[in-house]
Amino acid sequence: MSDVALLPQVTAFLGRRQGHFIHGEAQEGQGAAFSVTNPATGDTLLTLKGADEAQAHAAMQAAQAAFAPWRDMPTLQRGALLLKLADALAEEREALAQLESLCSGKTIQLARMLEIDQSVAFLRYFAGWAGKINGETLDVSLPSFAGEKYTAFTRRQPVGVVVGIVPWNFSIMIAVWKLAAALVCGCTVVLKPSEYTPLTLLRVAELATACGFPPGVINVVNGSGALLGPLLIGHPACAKVSFTGSVATGNAVNRLATEQGKRVTLELGGKNAALFLDDLSPEEMVNGILEAGYLNQGQICAAAECFWLPEQKMEAVLALLSERLAAMPIGSPLDEATVVGPLANRAQFDKVLGLIEQARAEGDEIVCGGQAQGGKGFFVQPTAIRVASVDSTLMREETFGPVGSFIAYQDAEQALATINDSPYGLAASVWSHNLSHALRISERLEAGIVWINMHTFLDPAVPFGGVKGSGIGREFGSAFIDDYTELKSVMVRY
Numbered sequence: 001m002s003d004v005a006l007l008p009q010v011t012a013f014l015g016r017r018q019g020h021f022i023h024g025e026a027q028e029g030q031g032a033a034f035s036v037t038n039p040a041t042g043d044t045l046l047t048l049k050g051a052d053e054a055q056a057h058a059a060m061q062a063a064q065a066a067f068a069p070w071r072d073m074p075t076l077q078r079g080a081l082l083l084k085l086a087d088a089l090a091e092e093r094e095a096l097a098q099l100e101s102l103c104s105g106k107t108i109q110l111a112r113m114l115e116i117d118q119s120v121a122f123l124r125y126f127a128g129w130a131g132k133i134n135g136e137t138l139d140v141s142l143p144s145f146a147g148e149k150y151t152a153f154t155r156r157q158p159v160g161v162v163v164g165i166v167p168w169n170f171s172i173m174i175a176v177w178k179l180a181a182a183l184v185c186g187c188t189v190v191l192k193p194s195e196y197t198p199l200t201l202l203r204v205a206e207l208a209t210a211c212g213f214p215p216g217v218i219n220v221v222n223g224s225g226a227l228l229g230p231l232l233i234g235h236p237a238c239a240k241v242s243f244t245g246s247v248a249t250g251n252a253v254n255r256l257a258t259e260q261g262k263r264v265t266l267e268l269g270g271k272n273a274a275l276f277l278d279d280l281s282p283e284e285m286v287n288g289i290l291e292a293g294y295l296n297q298g299q300i301c302a303a304a305e306c307f308w309l310p311e312q313k314m315e316a317v318l319a320l321l322s323e324r325l326a327a328m329p330i331g332s333p334l335d336e337a338t339v340v341g342p343l344a345n346r347a348q349f350d351k352v353l354g355l356i357e358q359a360r361a362e363g364d365e366i367v368c369g370g371q372a373q374g375g376k377g378f379f380v381q382p383t384a385i386r387v388a389s390v391d392s393t394l395m396r397e398e399t400f401g402p403v404g405s406f407i408a409y410q411d412a413e414q415a416l417a418t419i420n421d422s423p424y425g426l427a428a429s430v431w432s433h434n435l436s437h438a439l440r441i442s443e444r445l446e447a448g449i450v451w452i453n454m455h456t457f458l459d460p461a462v463p464f465g466g467v468k469g470s471g472i473g474r475e476f477g478s479a480f481i482d483d484y485t486e487l488k489s490v491m492v493r494y
C-alpha cells in the first residue's frame, strides 16, 4: 500500500508562512520560533513564530471588540453561520484530514472520520441550539398594597470572550466543541492550540472568515502555553476559560483562572477502566478491548487503559488479543491501510516507552508489544501488559498511548470498589449481555460518563466531562448553556 497523494492546497498551505489568526487575518508571529514535526518521520514540517505579548493582547482585544455585535446579531443568523462553517469543513474534509494526519500522526481514516466528520456533526448540533437558548417567566409573590403587580423573567446572556485551550490529540474536534458552543451562545473566542498541532485550526479560522464570520469572532494564537496561558487568562477581556488537557496543566489553569475570578471548565485526563463481566466470550471481550483502548494509538482522553477481566477468562483473552494486536498494520498514517500510526510527538513517545520500562522493572508481564517500532518516527507497538497488582504504576498513571493494563478479578463487586478507588473519574465502561447487572454497576461507577457495551463514543447530545480530578463542568448536550451564559433576572412592577 502507499500514502494518499497530498492535495495541492495542503502543500500550498505548508509552503506559506504560518502564525496566528487575529481579527479575521492570518498573521506571522512576533515571538519565539518553534517547529512542527511530522511524527511519522521525525522531520520538521515547518517552523513558525509564536505570539508575543502584543499579539496575545491583540487577539483578546479583537475578540472583545467583536463581542457586542456578535451577541446582538439575530440568533438564527449566528446558527446559519455555524451551519455554513460545517459545510465548509465537509467540503475541505480531505485537505484538513491530510494536514491533521501530517501534524499529529493520526491515521488518515481517523482524521477524516473523527476530526472532520465529528467536527461537522458537532457544528450542526450546536447550530440547532440557535433560537432555543431561553430563560423562563417566574411567579413573583411580593405583596401588593395599592393594586400594583409584579412579574419576573430570566434570560441567558453570553459571558463574553472565551479562551479555549486545546491539546494535540484532537486539535480540530476539541476546538470545535468549544467554539461551536461558545459562538451559538453569543460569545467570541480566542483559541490556543498545542504547539505540536498549531496548523489545522488556522485553516478552520480562514474557512470561517470565508463563510462570513465577522473579524474577531474566532481568533487563534499559537505558541507556548506556559507563556500564553497567563497572558490570555489574565487579560481583562477574558470572561471564561475552557481548557482540555492534562491534569497538571489543568490544575495550574484552574488556579490562575480562579485567582482572576474567571469562570473555568476543565476537561482533564484520568485512568479509565473497562470492566468485562463473566458472561461474555473471550472474542467479545477482545472486540471490546480493541474499541476501548487502542484507537488513535490510545491517545484519547476517554480511552480505557485498565481492563478488568474475570480470572477464568484472562488467559484466553490475552492470547486472542495478542494475535489481534500483532496483526494490526503499523505504518504511515497517510496510508489508508494503516491502523496504528505513530504517537503524536517525541515527548509522548518517550513517556510511553518510559512507562513500559517502569512496568517491566516493577514485575508486570509484557504480554505483547512493548517496544518502539524502529525507523525514524515515533511508533510504539500496540502493547498489552498483565500487571502484577493494583499497585502497579500502570494502574494509576495515564499512559495516553497504545498500552492496555490487564488485571484479573474474582468478584465484580470488589473490582468495582477498586476501580472507584481512584483520584480520577473521566470515563468507564461495563460490558455484559446482562443489561440489568450492567446498569446497576453503571449507577455506582464513579465517572462523568459510563458506557455499557461500548466505549469512547461521544455524541453532541450527551454531556461529557469528568468527576474528581478529571475535571470541572460538562460540555455538550444542554450542559454547555450554563457554561457559556450568565443567568440574568429581570423584575418588573406594573
Ligand code: NDP
Pocket (backbone or CB within 6 Å): 165, 166, 167, 168, 169, 170, 174, 192, 193, 194, 195, 196, 223, 224, 225, 226, 227, 228, 229, 230, 244, 245, 246, 247, 248, 249, 250, 252, 253, 267, 268, 269, 270, 300, 301, 302, 398, 400, 426, 466, 471
Ligand atoms: P497539556 O496539558 O500539556 O496541554 C494542553 C494545552 O495547554 C496545550 O495547548 C498547552 O500548550 C497548554 N498549556 C501548557 N501549559 C499551560 C499553562 N501554564 N497555561 C495555559 N495553558 C497551558 O496536555 P497535552 O496537550 O499533552 O494533551 C494530553 C492530555 O490531555 C492528556 O492528559 C489527556 O488525558 C488530556 N485530554 C483530556 C481530554 C478531555 O476531554 N478530558 C481530551 C483530550 C486530552 P503547549 O503544549 O503549546 O505548551
